[in-house]
Amino acid sequence: MRKNYAEKLTYLFIAFAIYLLLRAFGEARTGSIILVLLYASVSVSLLASNVPKVIDVPLQLVYPVRCVEFFTFGLAVVCFLALFLKRVLMAI
DSSP states (O other): OHHHHHHHHHHHHHHHHHHHHHHHHHTTTTSOHHHHHHHHHHHHHHHHHHHHHHSOOOGGGHHHHHHHHHHHHHHHHHHHHHHHHHHHHHHO
16 A cells, blocks of 8 residues: 555656646746756756656666766755845845
8 A cells, every 4th residue: 555655656746847847948938047947957856766766767777867866956956045045135
């Protein structure tokens, strides 16, 4: 039973990642570049961490997928901090 809920949660994260990716592409012309980059990096990080749980990935691709996951997560943190600092500095 627990595996069924874990798999459903994985599919939920994949659907949320696809939504974020579509939102990033939709706001590419009108939104700020940092916000678009945040949405895209969170989306790619979620996809890189959850798709291998559902689909069998060849062993030679496991390490590159993990590197992409960590890089995009770090990029998302940097973008979040940049947006946070921009918001704080504008409030001053």
